[in-house]
Amino acid sequence: MLELEHASFPVHIRDREAIQAIAVLKAIGCVEAEISPPLDLCSSFEDYECAVVREITPVGRTELAAEYG
Secondary structure (H helix, E strand, C coil): CHHHCCCCCCEEECCHHHHHHHHHHHHCCCEEEEEECCCCCCCCHHHCCEEEEEEECHHHHHHHHHHHC
């Protein structure tokens, strides 16, 4: 999430490992993001093509501040 802190939104991500990280951040409410194709608990992260991060949420900003000051 630190890499997103100073990004110009929306951020398009195609790296599968980064998409997995975005999915976790989305699940815990730290970012607003869309993942394509839509998240499906029966799929593996190998199936995902793109994540578009729209913003870091207030929860995410609080986490960043707590972790990095």
